[in-house]
Amino acid sequence: MSKKLIDLQHITKSYDGHTILDDLNLYIRENEFLTLLGPSGCGKTTTLRLIGGFESPDNGKIIFDGKNITNLAPNERQLNTVFQRYALFPHMTIAENIAFGLKIKKKSKDYINDKIKYALKLVNLDGFEKRSIDSLSGGQQQRIAIARAIVNEPKVLLLDEPLGALDLKLRQDMQYELIRLKNELGITFIYVTHDQEEALTMSDTIVVMNQGYIQQIGTPEDIYNEPCNAFVADFIGESNIIDGIMLEDKLVKILNVTFPCVDEGFGTNTPVDVVIRPEDVELVAPEQGLLSGEVTSLIFKGVHWEIVVLAGGYEWLVHTTQMHPVGSKVGIRVDPFNIQIMNKPESSDEKAVELDA
Amino acid sequence: MRNLKRQLFAGPYMIWIVGFILLPVVMILYYAFTTSSGSFTVSNVLTITHPIFFRALLFSLKLALVCTLICLVLAYPLAMILNNMKNGSQGFIVFIFILPMWMNFMLRILAWKMLLSNNGIINTILGFFGLPDLHIINTPAAVVLCMVYDFLPFMVLPIYNALARINRDVIEAAKDLGAGNITIFFKIIVPLSMSGVISGIIMVFVPALTSFAVSDLLGGGKVLLIGNIIEQAFTQDYNWNLGAGLSFVLMIFVLVSMTLVNSRDTEGGANVW
Structure with a gap:
């Protein structure tokens, strides 16, 4: 693994007595694409602004490349930001926008011109030098904002919901482009978003945050398949989150039916949260299932059908490629491997972060 | 039918434009280019080349420029301070600034006469503290002082509005790209507030150039501006042709200076570097 580039230690931040971040600890490795993911107000943007230098923490330290940069101004940090609303300079041409940082560093004219050409090529906007900002679409403006940041060859690029204002198709294109840029440039990306799909698509590491606390840190696969609590499970994709009782190792009782699972070490007769992803629920003939019920809703979603089955007193959300008409009787089965067991939140702190996304 | 109704609504406004803007301009043009007996002449307009009139025009331009400059120097930092204040107190200070504008213009001038x-x-007050007297009444200094007092809000408000429109993101982006406060001020804040500065300059320079009431009351007849000469031509000499001729010249100067200032605005953005 590559070395730690940024290390946030015991960061606390509050506004007007309202705590945004409480004792946050997080490190970011070199060349990592790290995403801070969470609902609005979870502290993700504040974390980014602390790293960028636009806010200073009430407590704690920010270490960058071995040096304490907690009190450095933004213009003295070796990182650049791509802002949510682009923040291009409206009185300058595109070339002047991109050149801004380089001119401050007093680079030569030739160097700057080369860099502008290179950056525009990188974001697929060759020949746009003389255009004005208002002549660009949202997506193009965002690319210029990225170009303006990367010509400075920062060690870290901070991106604050940069795709938030774009439409779906453009957003998906830009996601691929960002991945390509990251691979070509070999710099560290710290990305803030509330869009779980964006996070899953692009990240090496996802940090799920809620109400100022880090809920889980892991690879996209970890976060999706092994959510550590109900909040993460609910926030990352859709899921069935059901109260259950862990009878013993590898046996869990849900809705008064005993399901085999693969989890161990929860003790005996422990109340737990059980997460089952909608695509992991198998619909079979009523007599073949562990539970049986009736289809109450059917929606065509393109790739799959979204079905709601009322079984055992719980409305199961099911994604399947097979159509089951409303009113039909079905059985429910779940592969033991696809049942995810989580401890119930213990403290009131954890309870507060439960399920309000 | 609907169109006709709409046009009907525009009626009062059209009457206003024709009756109180177009007609007077036409009349000024008519009087400016005719003699008292009604035959065509350019002599009214050319009277401006007479040394007394020409000197008055130059002096008016000079005072208007000085007044505009002082207003700009005072207003810009003030507008920046206002813009950086918290939202609640901002409104209050702006209110304080506008407050004198609710008083009659003449009253304000008369108040300065009393004060000075x-x-x-x-x-x-100066005498009470044993300080030397201030003798600026009946001098150009008093005229400029009063004009600055009167016109300052017209400079502050447009600049303040322009500054308030600058997105905080843009300033943060400049900081992020390595710009210090001085660079941010000259490369970002000043160019982006130029439109406000331009409107401020026009709103101060034009009334300052054409004013006559201030110099009348605070100049004690010693400060002769082009506005005073025009006023005298109309009200004392009853020479409408001369008055209109000089007004025409003044209008040309106003138009030319506004065009010059406005052309700076369109260039302003492109030549930042």
């Missing part, structure tokens, strides 16, 4: 006169309040 040789036995006036300012000198009484």
Whole structure:
């Protein structure tokens, strides 16, 4: 693994007595694409602004490349930001926008011109030098904002919901482009978003945050398949989150039916949260299932059908490629491997972060 | 039918434009280019080349420029301070600034006359502290002082509005790209507030150039501006043709200076570097 580039230690931040971040600890490795993911107000943007230098923490330290940069101004940090609303300079041409940082560093004219050409090529906007900002679409403006940041060859690029204002198709294109840029440039990306799909698509590491606390840190696969609590499970994709009782190792009782699972070490007769992803629920003939019920809703979603089955007193959300008409009787089965067991939140702190996304 | 109704609504406004804007301009043009007996002449307009009139015009331009400059120097930092204040107190300070504008223009000038006169309040206070008297009444300094006082809000408000429109993101982006406060001020804040500065300059320079009431009351007849000469031509000499001729010249100067200032605006953005 590559070395730690940024290390946030015991960061606390509050506004007007309202705590945004409480004792946050997080490190970011070199060349990592790290995403801070969470609902609005979870502290993700504040974390980014602390790293960028636009806010200073009430407590704690920010270490960058071995040096304490907690009190450095933004213009003295070796990182650049791509802002949510682009923040291009409206009185300058595109070339002047991109050149801004380089001119401050007093680079030569030739160097700057080369860099502008290179950056525009990188974001697929060759020949746009003389255009004005208002002549660009949202997506193009965002690319210029990225170009303006990367010509400075920062060690870290901070991106604050940069795709938030774009439409779906453009957003998906830009996601691929960002991945390509990251691979070509070999710099560290710290990305803030509330869009779980964006996070899953692009990240090496996802940090799920809620109400100022880090809920889980892991690879996209970890976060999706092994959510550590109900909040993460609910926030990352859709899921069935059901109260259950862990009878013993590898046996869990849900809705008064005993399901085999693969989890161990929860003790005996422990109340737990059980997460089952909608695509992991198998619909079979009523007599073949562990539970049986009736289809109450059917929606065509393109790739799959979204079905709601009322079984055992719980409305199961099911994604399947097979159509089951409303009113039909079905059985429910779940592969033991696809049942995810989580401890119930213990403290009131954890309870507060439960399920309000 | 609907169109006709709409046009009907525009009626009062059209009457206003024709009756109170177009007609007077046409009349000024008519009087400016005719003699008292009604035959065509350019002599009214050319009177401006007469040394007394020409000097008055130059002096008016000079005072208007000085007044505009002082207003700009005072207003810009003030507008920046206002813009950096918390939202609640901002409104209050803007209100304080507009407050004098609710008083009659003439009253304000008369108040300055009282304040500045040789036995006036300012000198009484200065005398109380044993300080030397201030003798600026009946001098151009008094005229400029009063004009600055009167016109300052017209400079502050447009600049403040322009500054308030600058997105905080843009300033943060400049900081992020390595710009210090001085660079941010000259490369970002000044160019982006130029439109406000331009409107401010026009709103101060034009009334300052054409004013006559201030110089009348605070200049004591010693400060002769082009506005005073035009006023005298109309009200004392009853020479409408001369008055209109000089007004025409003044209008040309106003138009030319506005065009010059406005053309700076369109260039302003492109030549930042």
